[in-house]
Amino acid sequence: MNGIYVRIASQTFKVKDLMDPLDQKLLEMLLKNAREPITSLSHALNVSRATITERMKKLEARGIIAGYTLRLSEATLQRNIAAHVMIAVEPRSTDAVLAALKNLASIHSLHAVSGIYDLIAVLRSDNTQGLDRDLDIIRNIKGVVKTVSSIVLSTKLGN
16 A cells, blocks of 8 residues: 555545645655654745644644654664563463563563463563573463563564
8 A cells, every 4th residue: 555544533544535735745744753843844845833833733633643753763773682472371360470571671562462372572672681581580470381482683664
């Protein structure tokens, strides 16, 4: 699918169908650099700062702009080793396992999933020794039956 798409109330729309050309150009510029100063945006789009500010507020109110985020550079991410850890949990032990996992600072995100594994944790560590230590901690949590880990080599899409 070419173009920019947004999801609003469980429906996907092509951005150009929801916005006029000025909003489309503004969104394209913000996608390239969400921290672009209002003054720069107004000069590039040949409109006043007040117009840019108002357009951004309306795009936020309509749910087209859901927020502004930080993307880490690839160089920074390479300094951190990431791993996806699939975790199988004994029946009726999930709450206790979750409580123990919440204390592990290296867990970047934790997801409940369907299938033979119950959870997937995304871990980040400065080095393989730290990752190995944290994997041992996870394996030793009472209620954890099995883990399978995959180290992330590179990110092809997303951040």
